[in-house]
Amino acid sequence: MQTGSQALSGLRRLSSIATKSEPFSVYIHWPYCSSKCTYCNFNKYVDPLVDHERMQASLLRELKTELKHWNLDQRSRPIRSIYFGGGTPSLAKPAMFQSILETLDDMCNMSQDTEITMEVNPSSTTSVETLKALREIGINRYSLGVQSFQAHILKELGRDHTPSSALRSLRDARAVWPGRVSMDLIMGHAGQTLSDWIKELRFTLDVVDDHLSLYHLTVERGTALHRDVAQGKILLPDHELASDMYDAMIEITEDVGFEHYEVSNFARNRAYSLHNSGHWLGIDYLGIGPGAHGRVRDPITGDLFRTFNIRDPAGWMRQCTEQGTGCRRRVAIEPDEFKQELIVLGMRTSRGIELSRFYQLTGQDLMKYLNKEATESCLSAGLLRVTPAKVYPTERGMAVADELVARLLP
Amino acid sequence: MKPSSSGAVELESFSVDQIRNFSIIAHVDHGKSTLADRLLELAHTINKRKDNKQVLDKLKVERERGITVKAQSASMFYEYKGKKYLLNLIDTPGHMDFNFEVSRSLAACQGTLLLVDAAQGIQAQTVANFYLAYGQDITIIPVINKIDLPAAEPDRVAAQIEVAFEMPASDCLQISAKSNMNVDQILPTIIENVPPPSGDINKPFKALLFDSWHDTYVGVICLMAVIDGTVKKGDKIVSAHSERRYEVSETGIMYPEQTPTSSLQAGQVGYFVLNMKTLSESHVGDTFFDHKHIGLPMPGFIPAKPMVWAGIFPIDTADFEKLDHSIAKLTLNDSSVAVQKETSTALGQGWRLGFLGTLHMDVFRQRLEQEYDANIIITAPTVPYKIEYRDGTSKLIRNPTEFPDMDEINARVKTVQEPMVRSTIIFPQEYLGDIMVLCGSRRGVQLEHTYLDESRVLLKYRLPLAEVVTDFHDELKGRSSGFASFDYEEDGYDDADLVKMNIVLNSKPVDALSIILHRSQAEVVGRDWVKRLKGLLSRQLFEIVIQASVGNKIIAREGLSALRKNVTAKCYGGDVSRKMKLLNKQKEGKKRMKAIGGVEVSQEAFYDFMSKKK
């Protein structure tokens, strides 16, 4: 494990005084799923014999250790958001959520405004009562992995739910958390046409709550999808079709009042995800659970660290038992790396990057940091906008954000 | 032959009539190197071993490609009818680009073995080499090789030799260099038929320099044929060309490695170490004299003129210095490569190099890559064009960027001329139609049409060199199922309606991609290039317009619409650090791109375009 003695003067600017009152977030990873989806390369395991008690104990142990390690148990720094992600957290026992939230409430400064999200897979067995119980223990936002409302696509993706169970889960969740339900949908499937996608979207917009994540199917290494694509068994939409789908998705969601606030995220009535946007804004977060990663400031020096947890649940639990934490690596984030991270993430959002925030976090004038020539050509090409307060991508710019940042960064 | 007590081989006992200097000339792969191995074994210059494979081909490229690039020589001692002979084999390159080397080697010989494959029969270089030897007035001994092959037809090949060269079929030796069949007839035939050199040992020293190379330890080593007199260590000799005086610090023979001798005498062929520092001091064809007896020089060679020019650029501009060094080192031993510095707006700093032909260029590139680990881009080759002005002056153009623009042509230029070649093409008769169409489409004019036998045709065409250096050879092979062979020699200059075609990216010309071609071809080539480029460029943030133009006229156009979408769907947590790594790689890649008209073109795209890989 690497420790925090490296001198990183640039980042100390956000002095320990500022650090003392900055909010932070917590991410908790539940690493189990009931089956594996063809496209997914997340840190997840299919294990029929999950030791729920040991898992819960380990999560709690690690949470406490890390809160203390980073001086986050001083109540001076409010919790902005808590996110139970996975894997499939809906497979965990309600007691797990309860004990974690109680611990956080005990040790830290949680408030009415703290966003507490749970990521779930649609299931026919989750009752409204269960949802209400979850609401009682504090869950106040619900994110449902629908992926598609088409049976043949769900099958192709290896999902173990049906369109109707997804619909029911969505309806139930909206009843319990009105205005605070999100759902995920994936576009760009093999054989999918533009009109297929438009139909899927229109259907979705009739049933959706106020938040939507629309992801372009990504071919990740090590997945069944990757293998099939590499072997030519599957042909995914080409650049033109995928671009048409992306454009259609922006247009159609806008028509019904959704704001495209991040590459893959849409919100109505300002129902943005606090957790994810905190991440883009450079807010600290703790990573708890197998394979989770965090980004936290050292309370004394103000140096910024990235943390990496052991990925495999058994190994992670073992180390939690032995050392109190399953963290395998803490590494200082170089000042330049953090600047670039803020730009990479910021240019994926419609808000872009606020110059004052960038200066506060890095001590650097953003406009001086960006490649001048590239900034100018992107400005004149209508991919970028600059105001005295911020730099942000246009809709067209956001669509090519990867290319944009590759040019803008020095 | 044993070295004397002094460590040097003594050659004094060999009078001129005990010496024969000969070479082997052949089409590629007809067995020249194999036969040389056999002869050297027979005379015990090398030990008979299973793995004597082309001992004279020293370069890796020579072995890989099976061609001899550099002339070499090797001496043999051989007893015949009770008399000892010193036989010098002077190996010659077997490819048209190196015909110049062939003639310089032939000048040091009195005889040559014309080697022809019994299955393939006469090929284009057989013809070219025959005429080179014929022009030097030396004894030609036809030898038909590979008679062990099941497909061998030695009698038919002998008949071809009679038709093509007017040499009686019955004079042909029939051998197999591989199985050693009849190889023992060769040296006796040489001794009987090739005249000894005509020098006089009692006259003052005089020698012809026919090859040289650079050695890291002793500097330049010269191969010379001694015409008259004798020479030994410590003698002072003078170059007729430069009038510079040198002291001989070592003489010797190639046996087959450098082996010092106590002296060299009239008729003998050997190497000289003269304290020459650079190859530029050694002029092939130069005559050397005893410093007190400077006589009439031998008719010298016309130095080889580079006929194919190309720009060479490092893929990574940081490699410039290293590459500069490598090129200097390689050209140290290949003075036929002409070197000039060149700067391209698209590719940065580089060189414009002149080669004898495209194979010479390929070999040079391969040596740079293999022996010096170079990563390079080579532009499309250009032949030297001649611009004649109205005021009587003229200019040679080796780079499309030097080609006069329209205004200059209208105002000042009288004619634009291009180099021509006479080519020999030999192939089975069934391909006649296709090959004539090909030659016609390359602006060729037929000069000769001969049937070597009932099924083999020999064609001679006059063709623009520019047509030959691109993909003519490949086309020829393609249209004849690989059976056509081809050779050419230079044949002056002709007026031609030539234009410069520019490739323009978003209205900025890309200098490294301009070429000179015949007006009639501009449109076809333009369309092809523009299309291929489109395939090699990646979409960018802006629309790219790729055009080919001649003067102000656009002759071809393709558009590559802007990148619409390139963004990772999901990006958070640990993915961020992975993404940052990818990003840094991407940025590195961008550094190695050249922005032309705002369009980023990767070096790889240039490379693929030039090498026609895609």
Ligand SMILES: Nc1nc2c(ncn2[C@@H]2O[C@H](COP(=O)(O)OP(=O)(O)O)[C@@H](O)[C@H]2O)c(=O)[nH]1
């Ligand atoms: N069958 C057979 N093959 C031969 C004979 N002589 C040479 N070869 C083969 O022909 C190929 C070309 O020979 P090489 O000596 O390199 O030809 P070069 O290009 O003229 O020097 C090699 O594969 C040799 O092994 C021969 O007499 N019989």
Ligand SMILES: C[S@@+](CC[C@H](N)C(=O)[O-])C[C@H]1O[C@@H](n2cnc3c(N)ncnc32)[C@H](O)[C@@H]1O
């Ligand atoms: C980490 S997954 C976990 C959520 C939950 N287990 C589920 O599957 O619904 C969160 C979301 O990421 C998206 N996702 C995962 N892998 C993806 C891929 N390869 N391409 C596009 N989106 C993907 C899916 O929409 C999924 O709902």
Ligand code: SF4
């Ligand atoms: S997409 Fe969700 S359910 Fe499917 S394997 Fe991944 S984490 Fe598990």
Ligand SMILES: [Mg+2]
């Ligand atoms: Mg050879």
